[in-house]
Amino acid sequence: MADALSPPEVSLFLFLVKLRRFDDATLGVLRTLLVSKDARSAVQARSSLERFMRFESLRILREVADKDAVHVLSVLEFLVRAFAVIGDFESCLALRYEALVFRENKSGVHQWLQVGHTEWVNFAKDALDNGFYPIATKACENALLCLQRSDTSGLENFTGDIQNIVSLKDVAISSTGSCSVQAKAVKYLKRKEMERSKQQASTFREIQPVASVLFRDSIKKRNARIFSECQALRSAARNSHAHTKIPGFV
Template sequence: MSGSTSEAIALFRSQLQSRRFDDRTLGTLESVLVTRNVQSLIETRAALRELLRSEASSVMGGVSVMTVDEKLRIVQFFVGAFALVGDIESCLALKYEALILRESKYLQFDGLQVTYEEWLTFANDSIDNGFFPIAIQGIEKALQCIQINKLKGPEFAMSSVEEHIVDYIKNLKNITISLIEKNSVRVQSSEYMKRKDIQKQASISRSRKANQIASSVFRSAIEKRNMQKLQRSQGLQENW
């Protein structure tokens, strides 16, 4: 990592610690990531991901005393920051938090609440990146959005298009659940194979050790026998 890159990271860290969660700080982050060296970019991104996770954890621990607007501004900043450094898991987790915050703020205002389309987009992004449990939460939120409108009165009854959308979302949920189950089976299978490999290696090690002991005992017995033959031979020579 070059000296200029280290200085840029130090500046970015300083801005985070000064609680400057704005576009200027994101601009500093973008400038840090401008490099022609692939290996340097990999190392820089890894360092920045670690820094961002640490700072986000520290900051989010104190959001309970902030207003919803303040919380939302900070969460959206970290969503953008994690997206820049390629930390998709953290980005999606905070996107979920941002949508929940918006929902809590705008739920009472018609037309301002989070739409089912936004939740569905979040769910599809999560599925595409393999984060299926997070996707389920987004899918359920999308269904809730449609259900809320349905409960407002007969004038909000679902159209045939909306009913088709509900069927699509429910089908997407079933597919995601099956992906979770398949992933769980795959993980369990992988862990089983690892355990079998460890057991096999341990068995080989024990076998080698046993063979070494047997070989040592055999060699010792041969040496003892040869020594006895030598002693008998020497005794015969003396008697002769």
């Protein structure tokens, strides 16, 4: 865990979760863990808690799979609130969706669990705001199904709701398409950048031998010039020596 968290608080939270104490007291301990004056430590703490809760939540959901509906929903609510405190909105939305689907599946036996179209719409808006466009689209479809099932003879009473849901769904679908286009654009730019880098490397490899040839040629020319100058100096020295008169001789 992060250094900003005191060991007793960490141990207490882990202990309560492993005891399956899914109540406000445990959430209170979780909030305390995230109180930090050090921003970096707070980020590290949230990351550690996120990993722990993601792993532990899978075990918890397997354990309560055969429990009664009320117990399962209470556990899901706790997990949703815990992930919201941590700031893991992806897990939070995923578990909210699981809770809504669970209620839908159980509503045939327990009618009081039936999900209203407003709940699906609210969930769709939250999913849309957080960038989960496909799941927002699915939530809109579920909202429309709820309206169809609730009153097939009086859908004209929900004309405004239907239009709003359809508009929300269109936004989610267009946002999904926009993300796909952006993703393709990013891939295209990356590919072009790689091709450009390869081309530059190839050009460098082609230029390098030419540069080395020019360098060797310049050395040869320099050596030839020095040799020519030396030869000229030697010739001048010989000529000067031949014309020098020795004293005492005519």
